[in-house]
Amino acid sequence: MSxxxxxxxxxxxxxxxxxxxxxxxxxxxxxxxxxxxEAWGDLGFAEALAFFSQPEAESxxxxxxxxxxxxxxxxxLMGEIITQAKASGIAVILIAEDVTPASLHQLLRKxxxxxxxxxxxxxxxxMAIDRLSTPEVEPATEARPSPQLKTGPSRExxxxxxxxxxxxxxxxxxxxxxxxxxxxxxxxxxxxVCLIDLDLQGGSVSTYLDLPRREFVLEMMTETETMxxxxxxxxxxxxxxxxxxxxxxxxxxxxxxxxxxDVQRVIDMARSHFDxxxxxxxxxxxxxxxxxxxxxxxxxxxxxxxxxxxxxxLRLKRALQSEDLPFEKLRFALNRAPKFTDLSGKSRxxxxxxxxxxxxxxxxxxxxxxxxxxxxxxLPLANSAAKNPLRKEIAKLASSLHELGRSDAEAA
Numbered sequence: 074m075s076x077x078x079x080x081x082x083x084x085x086x087x088x089x090x091x092x093x094x095x096x097x098x099x100x101x102x103x104x105x106x107x108x109x110x111e112a113w114g115d116l117g118f119a120e121a122l123a124f125f126s127q128p129e130a131e132s133x134x135x136x137x138x139x140x141x142x143x144x145x146x147x148x149x150l151m152g153e154i155i156t157q158a159k160a161s162g163i164a165v166i167l168i169a170e171d172v173t174p175a176s177l178h179q180l181l182r183k184x185x186x187x188x189x190x191x192x193x194x195x196x197x198x199x200m201a202i203d204r205l206s207t208p209e210v211e212p213a214t215e216a217r218p219s220p221q222l223k224t225g226p227s228r229e230x231x232x233x234x235x236x237x238x239x240x241x242x243x244x245x246x247x248x249x250x251x252x253x254x255x256x257x258x259x260x261x262x263x264x265x266v267c268l269i270d271l272d273l274q275g276g277s278v279s280t281y282l283d284l285p286r287r288e289f290v291l292e293m294m295t296e297t298e299t300m301x302x303x304x305x306x307x308x309x310x311x312x313x314x315x316x317x318x319x320x321x322x323x324x325x326x327x328x329x330x331x332x333x334x335d336v337q338r339v340i341d342m343a344r345s346h347f348d349x350x351x352x353x354x355x356x357x358x359x360x361x362x363x364x365x366x367x368x369x370x371x372x373x374x375x376x377x378x379x380x381x382x383x384x385x386x387l388r389l390k391r392a393l394q395s396e397d398l399p400f401e402k403l404r405f406a407l408n409r410a411p412k413f414t415d416l417s418g419k420s421r422x423x424x425x426x427x428x429x430x431x432x433x434x435x436x437x438x439x440x441x442x443x444x445x446x447x448x449x450x451x452l453p454l455a456n457s458a459a460k461n462p463l464r465k466e467i468a469k470l471a472s473s474l475h476e477l478g479r480s481d482a483e484a485a
Contacts, residue, residue, distance in 0.1 A: 283451025
């Protein structure tokens with residue numbers, strides 16, 4: 074009798090791992106079982122290409138392509154796997170361990186939808202799967218249209234860089250508010266300003282200005298050879314129609330996924346269309362830090378009156394001087410500086426500069442809770458706390474930089 078009964082159909086396979094040996098990625102096995110139960114399978118590299126053309130592959134929603142440093146010699150094969158998967162309407166999550174940024178870059182350009190490092194962070198695979206099933210919508214894009222950049226005579230804009238020497242030293246706050254004050258500095262003839270967040274991993278300019286992160290940013294940054302005015306303009310977002318912003322990418326990526334040539338092209342493009350280009354740098358020195366330093370007209374190094382800032386300032390000084398880089402471009406800016414009546418604090422600032430052999434050219438007052446509240450609300454200080462002492466000092470700095478720029482232009 075049992076032979077005449079209908080047998081329950083097995084659940085269709087909705088995902089597959091693709092790897093040289095999935096046993097090398099035991100955490101991936103655990104996460105796949107947790108996310109999908111038994112509705113997933115495993116394929117080798119060669120098997121995957123053959124499987125995509127089979128009827129059984131029609132139910133596949135995504136593959137998890139897992140690789141380590143030993144697989145880098147097979148990049149062409151893995152690139153073909155990604156290409157064939159995308160052609161079959163199958164999403165690709167790239168799982169990589171000890172793989173060079175150049176290899177990741179190559180595979181991401183082939184069309185991989187998500188990148189997750191191995192060992193897998195907690196819940197990261199599940200979040201990647203969720204993003205595939207519910208792709209991010211950018212509702213703010215229509216409200217903040219990308220600027221239409223026009224080809225014309227180069228503006229040769231001034232490059233102003235802000236680099237924090239320690240966490241919490243206020244570099245992003247400085248970069249955002251300085252860029253905004255420059256945009257407001259001349260009501261009759263407002264200069265054009267572009268703010269670029271080059272902290273590809275922890276950049277928070279988009280958060281501080283309540284702007285969406287766009288996946289197109291990474292695509293543009295890693296394909297600068299074909300970048301033109303239209304492509305660069307599409308990557309920008311407007312803040313209140315007065316400030317154009319290039320946010321950090323939507324995903325956390327290696328800092329060296331871009332190289333010096335990429336950064337130079339982005340800076341050159343921004344300079345040719347804007348009067349001021351303000352760059353928020355990562356705290357880490359990378360290959361292209363030298364490119365930014367050489368391009369900068371002013372390079373603010375943000376520090377505080379503490380031992381970690383002092384040590385990092387000394388290490389940065391030694392690093393630049395050992396490579397014969399233009400250390401003299403640095404303008405050290407002390408955040409949360411002592412008040413005018415704090416004579417003991419003023420003495421400490423003087424001793425700090427003397428012991429490090431540097432000149433602390435700018436002292437910024439403590440803006441207090443209003444600075445944090447302003448960032449949480451996605452607004453510059455000028456919009457949320459116009460009378461804040463930190464805002465006033467940054468506005469003075471913007472005015473002096475603008476006057477200096479105009480004087481240089483008239484002299485030329």
